[in-house]
Amino acid sequence: MRDSRKIVLDQIRNSLKSGVLPTARASVPPREVAVNTDYAAMSQTFQRDMEAVGAKIHRPVNSFAAVDLVVDLIQELGGNEILAWDDAELPLTGLPYALHKAGIRRVDQHVPADDAGRKQKLAALGEVRVGLTGASAGLADTGSLAMISSAARPRLASLLPLTHIALLPINRLYPTMASFFAAHPVLTQDASNLVFISGPSRTADIEMTLTVGVHGPKYIHVVLCP
């Protein structure tokens, strides 16, 4: 059998002997990565950038207020079903009970591996109007949420519903993406998916006119948890 990997790599190595590569150096020198624990200040820039792209930021005074806020939000959106991360992944201890009491039901989020089961499940999940997640981190300099996938943290909760509510503990803010990577050196080994979300799904493909709510959530609520 033709070994295309070897053919391509050999051809690259051969070309590197003659190619002109301006300013190429033997290594990229290491650099200082920003460290910041001023969460109040970082939450300000995070909020500014998130709001600039149309997300809504909530700052409840304490966790009781936060729980009430989330339940109210879901009820306002007319949902009694949500696509959500597992209880243990939601950083508000009273929230699961409050949701239960309010009659808000969590749909089973596990997608079966077989084709028919998979498509049936996806179709069902596609009907749910609200997604509720925690957040693995927030990036202050770009106004982004980081979501790491797992059994308890489905990707689809922040993707399929028209509205996405994310709970971000304020002490999970990092100044930059680089500082987040530096603090989590093995994160790509632990999960198949990490996504940074910087606002509602949008497009500018028609005359560069900004339009939100294309394929992902149109509305994003970030609850900054104290």
Add this chain to the structure above:
Amino acid sequence: MTNVTFYERVEDALNNEQLHVALNRTTARLGGLRTTAFASLPEAEAVRDRARMIRAHTISKLADYLEQFAANLEQCGGYVHFAADAAEANQIVLALAKQYQVKTVVKGKSMVSEEMHLNHEFEHLGITVWESDLGERIVQEAGEMPSHIIAPAIHYTREQVGDLLHKKLNIPLSHDPAVIVGHVREKLRQEFLVADMGITGVNFAVAETGTIALVENEGNGRLTSTAPRVHVALMGIERIVPTLDDLSVVLQVLARSATGQKLSVYTNLLTGPRRSPEADGPEALHVVIVDNGRSKVLGTELAEILYCIRCGACLNACPVYQQIGGHAYGSVYPGPVGAVLTPGLKGIEPWADLPHASSLCGACKEVCPVRIDIPRMLLKLREEGHEKGLAPAWVKMGLPVYRFVATKPALFKWAIKLSGMGARLLASAQGKGGWLTKLPPPLSGWTQHRDFPPFAAKSFSQQFKEMSE
């Protein structure tokens, strides 16, 4: 490439009123957004320098990093395929479609798939392909190629988009982008949820982790790489960065250069397929690494073009692109980057005109986030074309004469005098106060759009000499 010449495509483009409306509305806006976005980046120039350093270093060790990336991705359960050319890449993808019994494919943006004409190959097999990026879908429904790396449908006005999608997708007619997008969401959601295979491009592949990064705004890339049971990602051999930290640097300049955002809405980092306990995600991930001429470019003086991170900023800044749009270039990659990449990948012979479609104004180099010296390489390609005798006859014959004259001062002065006499003779017949309004070929190009001023009665040399005496 079609049989239509570059000049014919340019003529069509320049005569296309709607294209001008669309390009004027969009390129200026993108350029302005880029400027604002870089103003928000502390030490922007230093970040650009570092991004360039990362790209240059990576390309200089490309084979090593590709091996590292492949090994790491395979460790995480992903499959890695190498394809020497577009035909082999198509074979690989079509074999995968067969293996997984695929009937429908949903596709995110991928310029490599354009190189492969992949949609066409799928259609031959009776497999339905749905483009999911709005701009890509617009050009797919119109039966066209993208005219911009970042904004495929940049050449369309909102009115044209509304009419086209109303007809092709059977959605209600509207010319309001927000309304159109709402209908498209409903329509395409069904496709995502039933497709058997998702195909996307790759913005960067991280060698140290085996991660692919996919950057997008609509969520179509996320859905394409999450909902279908098989995800196939297509990448050029040069899309590598060594580390996650390096990734964070190039991401700082990519979205700012492309769309003026600090970061795109979705930056997807995918490391292998769904792990067994995970709630969702594809059951299989295949990454196809495509050469298709790139390794040949790597061995030449054009290798620097492989530093490119495909932001499209050079297109928006280019005064030629602003006038003729992407389709006139006739190739997958338009604009300044395309004018280098296309002849590099496919050979100069059929593409000899592209490197000349530039006034060498340097706007592309100025905006390039990794400071690629595109004008230098356009000149290099002109040199290659000239050496291979691809220049027009008058240029080929004229230049040696010009050289002969210009290296002999006395002859040079005499030639100027003679040209002046000739010009005066011509001008006197044209009656415009000494200005030439119509020059004979091959110089007639000049007088198509501008007059030529009279030669001076006394040259500078004469005047300076008289003054000094």
Add this chain to the structure above:
Amino acid sequence: MAQSSSHHSAKPAEKPKSVQLFVTCMIEAIRPEVGMAVVRVLKRLGVQIEFPTDQTCCGQPAFNAGAVPDARAMARHTLDVLSRSASPIVTPSGSCADMLVHQYPALLAGDAHYGPLAEQIAARTYEFSQFLVDVLGVTEADLAQTQGHESVTYHPSCHLSRGLKVTEAPSQLLAATGVETHALNGANECCGFGGLFAVKMSDISGAMLNRKLDNIEASGAKIVVGCDVSCLLHMGGGLHRRGSAITTKHIAEIIS
């Protein structure tokens, strides 16, 4: 005046008493009055002019056409002509200066004799406005007497601003003369000249030119000022075709 920017690692320690004028073929043949204005300005500032009479063309048209051997031949001739004197070289053209400063050293890098010579010449070659501001340190007082011009707008030519990175000097000189200056929309966009580009890709070039001329006409200025006669010739030819009353002037003509 603040120094604009420069490729020159070592600036002359003291103001040069004499310069070599590389006048360019456009000025030699079509706009000699620009060259004479340059001479007047430099003399007034106490600089003597050397004019090597066997200078011809820098070779840029051949270089841009990809005819590298032809461009090299012209570069060698020009280097021979300019290396006979140790004086700095001043040229009233951003693009010819860029050719001497950036392209000659690259073109002749492999040449044992002309390679080092190209580097030496590059290090002492200046575009006219750059020389006035960066080397002579011209002050407002030097230019105060130059008045009485109609309103102008300034077009920064591409090789001057992006090649040589001379972006401030021309505007500083114009400001010092007190001439009424109008802002130009899309000032940094190319006028579409590009040498043979204007002939070979005439339609694209013409479209670029028309956009530039629309902006010039909208600026309200009576004169377009530039530092490159070739670009001025291009814009002037377009204005003449339109029947516009706006004229083109090299910056030397404004301050002479």
